[in-house]
Amino acid sequence: MTRYALAVDLGGTKIEAGLVDEQGGVLAASRHRAPTGREITPEGLRGAVSTVVSSALEHLPQGSSLAGAGIGSAGPVDFGRGTIHPVNMPGVHGFELVEAVRDAVIVDSGQFEVDVAIRHDGGALALAESWLGAATGTKASLSIVVSTGVGGGIVVGGRPIGGASGNAGHLGQMHVSTDGGELTLEEVASGPSSVRWAQLQGWQGTAGEQLSDDARRGDRIARAAIERSARAVGRALADASTLLDLEVIAISGGFSFVSDDYIDLVSAALVDWAELPYARSTRVVRSGLGPDGPLVGAAALAFVGPQAS
Amino acid sequence: MTRYALAVDLGGTKIEAGLVDEQGGVLAASRHRAPTGREITPEGLRGAVSTVVSSALEHLPQGSSLAGAGIGSAGPVDFGRGTIHPVNMPGVHGFELVEAVRDAVIVDSGQFEVDVAIRHDGGALALAESWLGAATGTKASLSIVVSTGVGGGIVVGGRPIGGASGNAGHLGQMHVSTDGGELTLEEVASGPSSVRWAQLQGWQGTAGEQLSDDARRGDRIARAAIERSARAVGRALADASTLLDLEVIAISGGFSFVSDDYIDLVSAALVDWAELPYARSTRVVRSGLGPDGPLVGAAALAFVGPQAS
Numbered sequence: 001m002t003r004y005a006l007a008v009d010l011g012g013t014k015i016e017a018g019l020v021d022e023q024g025g026v027l028a029a030s031r032h033r034a035p036t037g038r039e040i041t042p043e044g045l046r047g048a049v050s051t052v053v054s055s056a057l058e059h060l061p062q063g064s065s066l067a068g069a070g071i072g073s074a075g076p077v078d079f080g081r082g083t084i085h086p087v088n089m090p091g092v093h094g095f096e097l098v099e100a101v102r103d104a105v106i107v108d109s110g111q112f113e114v115d116v117a118i119r120h121d122g123g124a125l126a127l128a129e130s131w132l133g134a135a136t137g138t139k140a141s142l143s144i145v146v147s148t149g150v151g152g153g154i155v156v157g158g159r160p161i162g163g164a165s166g167n168a169g170h171l172g173q174m175h176v177s178t179d180g181g182e183l184t185l186e187e188v189a190s191g192p193s194s195v196r197w198a199q200l201q202g203w204q205g206t207a208g209e210q211l212s213d214d215a216r217r218g219d220r221i222a223r224a225a226i227e228r229s230a231r232a233v234g235r236a237l238a239d240a241s242t243l244l245d246l247e248v249i250a251i252s253g254g255f256s257f258v259s260d261d262y263i264d265l266v267s268a269a270l271v272d273w274a275e276l277p278y279a280r281s282t283r284v285v286r287s288g289l290g291p292d293g294p295l296v297g298a299a300a301l302a303f304v305g306p307q308a309s
Numbered sequence: 310m311t312r313y314a315l316a317v318d319l320g321g322t323k324i325e326a327g328l329v330d331e332q333g334g335v336l337a338a339s340r341h342r343a344p345t346g347r348e349i350t351p352e353g354l355r356g357a358v359s360t361v362v363s364s365a366l367e368h369l370p371q372g373s374s375l376a377g378a379g380i381g382s383a384g385p386v387d388f389g390r391g392t393i394h395p396v397n398m399p400g401v402h403g404f405e406l407v408e409a410v411r412d413a414v415i416v417d418s419g420q421f422e423v424d425v426a427i428r429h430d431g432g433a434l435a436l437a438e439s440w441l442g443a444a445t446g447t448k449a450s451l452s453i454v455v456s457t458g459v460g461g462g463i464v465v466g467g468r469p470i471g472g473a474s475g476n477a478g479h480l481g482q483m484h485v486s487t488d489g490g491e492l493t494l495e496e497v498a499s500g501p502s503s504v505r506w507a508q509l510q511g512w513q514g515t516a517g518e519q520l521s522d523d524a525r526r527g528d529r530i531a532r533a534a535i536e537r538s539a540r541a542v543g544r545a546l547a548d549a550s551t552l553l554d555l556e557v558i559a560i561s562g563g564f565s566f567v568s569d570d571y572i573d574l575v576s577a578a579l580v581d582w583a584e585l586p587y588a589r590s591t592r593v594v595r596s597g598l599g600p601d602g603p604l605v606g607a608a609a610l611a612f613v614g615p616q617a618s
Contacts, residue, residue, distance in 0.1 A: 076586065238484075
């Protein structure tokens with residue numbers, strides 16, 4: 001009998017739900033989305049959860065079973081309480097997302113209650129990377145996303161490391177020093193931060209894609225903005241690897257594709273900054289996950305179980 | 310039947326072995342030490358291991374059993390290979406300490422082979438803090454030592470987090486920026502580093518104890534050196550807590566006693582630097598371990614077992 005996990009991915013622009021099998025395959029027909037956004041209210045979010053969960057569960061194949069539900073959410077979260085406290089959706093701080101998903105499953109199925117596991121989105125993605133991506137079979141990995149923000153998650157011995165409340169890996173709020181003083185990694189290295197920095201140097205574009213194109217054509221400011229992002233990421237990763245003794249760091253996220261050598265630039269910066277041999281030997285690689293990564297990570301949480309520490 | 314662990318603590322000045330029971334009690338008569346030092350050779354270390362292990366095992370009470378052996382060593386270590394690569398003892402890089410301890414047990418007992426677990430000293434100490442100290446019952450803790458160096462270890466859900474090679478928690482080589490540029494935490498905040506900084510500002514003393522006394526008497530440079538150390542530690546801990554989502558950080562080590570409010574100063578700096586609520590809420594406390602901490606930590610490794618990740 002095929003077992004499926006109900007996977008839920010809550011982000012700042014949309015919530016998505018789908019059914020994922022134990023090999024990490026997403027049942028295409030089961031994927032459903034609803035918009036979220038900065039202004040979303042608890043009532044609005046409850047409705048969106050109900051809609052996407054119900055729509056996904058309608059596609060549970062006859063004769064298959066539901067192993068549980070997993071949620072990757074914009075962070076921070078509190079996995080003990082089952083609540084979310086997302087920076088980018090202030091109206092739903094404290095929202096009981098685990099309960100909302102559990103209720104939606106009960107209402108829809110008319111019968112059964114499932115275990116629901118939650119992590120911040122970076123933690124869920126890191127578990128997917130360890131399950132099916134670039135960090136499979138490793139003893140200790142950090143998987144990060146460089147996009148409109150910078151986030152990540154930690155997996156040790158195949159288990160997701162949540163920490164006290166489920167947010168371990170949230171490295172975008174670590175600090176790096178730059179010519180502009182002490183900033184968070186996200187304030188230096190994210191796509192929008194890099195665009196802003198380039199603009200301040202006189203570059204005329206407005207988006208990460210332009211930065212990419214212009215750097216390829218030889219624009220020195222655009223190239224410098226990309227290198228600045230990669231150096232900051234590599235420096236933070238050197239500290240992370242010193243603290244965590246990592247075997248692999250996998251990098252995903254739209255801005256990590258801003259140049260072909262972005263991963264190499266990050267890796268070189270890590271080697272420059274890491275003081276100890278074990279930290280210098282951490283491999284920095286591109287993510288092995290496709291666009292399904294967030295749903296696959298949420299499903300992995302369900303298969304690993306809510307007791308994951 | 311009482312079960313004992315053979316605990317071995319290898320440091321830059323001495324190696325110590327002793328028998329520890331399952332309540333963390335150290336059998337006083339079983340404690341034996343031998344000198345090490347920067348110039349120690351593989352042959353010298355092998356002899357020292359043999360001496361202290363044999364002397365300790367002689368005191369194994371009749372009718373009791375040996376549960377295993379645990380080693381806390383000056384780092385880095387490689388827990389997969391069972392080797393050590395200590396920064397402060399260059400002559401014994403690659404030394405097979407796990408095998409040396411196992412051999413000494415076999416020779417001495419004439420019969421039995423035991424499991425031997427190894428971590429860097431900070432990792433062992435963190436496990437002791439989680440077992441019997443200030444981090445008992447917590448979901449995620451970091452325990453650090455501020456002394457001639459700065460080190461530490463991580464425990465999540467009662468399990469020591471070793472990382473890829475057993476060195477997770479080695480935070481002395483994370484970076485902090487200061488008026489003097491980008492330095493490692495240890496280069497800024499250790500006892501010797503703080504003394505050196507005070508001397509550069511015109512302070513006339515030579516030791517951490519004098520720094521402590523002079524600060525208490527109102528010497529402004531001495532006080533500034535202490536605050537500078539605590540601020541750097543707190544800043545690094547803010548990043549560590551952001552990355553690891555820590556419930557408690559326990560601080561030990563001689564220099565942490567340099568002023569009565571050292572822990573408070575560190576805690577205040579962490580709150581200043583932590584950007585996210587979950588990181589700001591990490592409790593910073595003084596270690597709950599006595600001087601037996603290193604041996605107790607090595608024993609805890611043995612009781613948890615070498616498979617600890």
